[in-house]
Amino acid sequence: MLLDALEVVTTVVVGVMVGVEFSVAFVMNPIFNALPEDSGQLGRAHGGRMLGAVMPFWYIGSLILVAVWAIAGWHRPGAGLVVIAAALLILSVIMSLLLLVPINNRNKTWTPENRPADWKQQMNRWDRFHYVRVGIIIAAFALLVAALI
Incomplete structure (x- = not known):
C-alpha cells in the first residue's frame, strides 16, 4: 500500500516536471523568441x-x-524499468550541470545593456541541449508509467 502510493506520487512528480520542461521548450521559449526588441x-x-531556483x-x-x-520495489515486476528511468534522470542531472546550468547562470544576469x-547563439545552444534533456526525461517518465502497469 505504501509502495503503491510512492509509485503514484513519484510518477506524478516526474510527470509534472516533464510538463514544465516541455512547456519551456515548446511554448515559453518560442513565445519569448517572438517578442519585440x-x-x-x-x-x-x-x-x-x-526556474533556476x-x-x-x-x-x-x-x-x-x-x-x-x-529499492523498495525491487521484488516487483517493472523494477528494471524504474532502474533505467533512474539512470536517465541521473543523465539529465549531469547534462544539466555540465551543459545547461552554465549558460543559464550567465543568461539570468543579462540585461540589454x-x-x-x-547571446542569441548561447540561447540557441541552451535550447538544443534542453530539447535533448526533455527527450531524456520524457523517456524516464514513460518508463515509470510502464512500470506501473
Whole structure:
C-alpha cells in the first residue's frame, strides 16, 4: 500500500516536471523568441532566475523518489524499468550541470545593456541541449508509467 502510493506520487512528480520542461521548450521559449526588441531576452533571464531556483530541487527530488521506488520495489515486476528511468534522470542531472546550468547562470544576469554580442547563439545552444534533456526525461517518465502497469 505504501509502495503503491510512492509509485503514484513519484510518477506524478516526474510527470509534472516533464510538463514544465516541455512547456519551456515548446511554448515559453518560442513565445519569448517572438517578442519585440529586448522583451524576449528579459523574459528568458527572468525565467532562468525563477526556474533556476526551483528545478535543482525538482530534479534531485525526482531522482531520490525514483531511487527509493527502485529499492523498495525491487521484488516487483517493472523494477528494471524504474532502474533505467533512474539512470536517465541521473543523465539529465549531469547534462544539466555540465551543459545547461552554465549558460543559464550567465543568461539570468543579462540585461540589454550588459548581454554579450553572442547571446542569441548561447540561447540557441541552451535550447538544443534542453530539447535533448526533455527527450531524456520524457523517456524516464514513460518508463515509470510502464512500470506501473
